Amino acid sequence: MTLIAILLPWLSFLLRGRILSGILCLILQITVIGWLPAAIWAVVSLQDSRADRRNRRLVRAIRRNGA
Template structure:
């Protein structure tokens, strides 16, 4: 999460969002744009984690149906 705040463009690129990461780097190079870029990076990271938890829960539920 710290990486998403300090270097949001790199955080997005590491999560597979290459175009978003480039736009975020461009936005980050301005002083006023760094704050929205950091917020965008944290929001993107949180959304990716929520999607991962959701997918894991669905997989667990489907595995439970197969055994029942």
């Protein structure tokens, strides 16, 4: 997924269900200058969503153990 975020940032957003971000990223990527910021934005967003998912799992595990 990281490779997709670097090469086709807009597709990375669309595959994760963030349609408006994907369209905005596509518009940004259309310009040659905007491709690099779009790729960086997609990779950072991907890492943030992975961290959020990991944190939710940790909170669920803590609640299940009764702490």
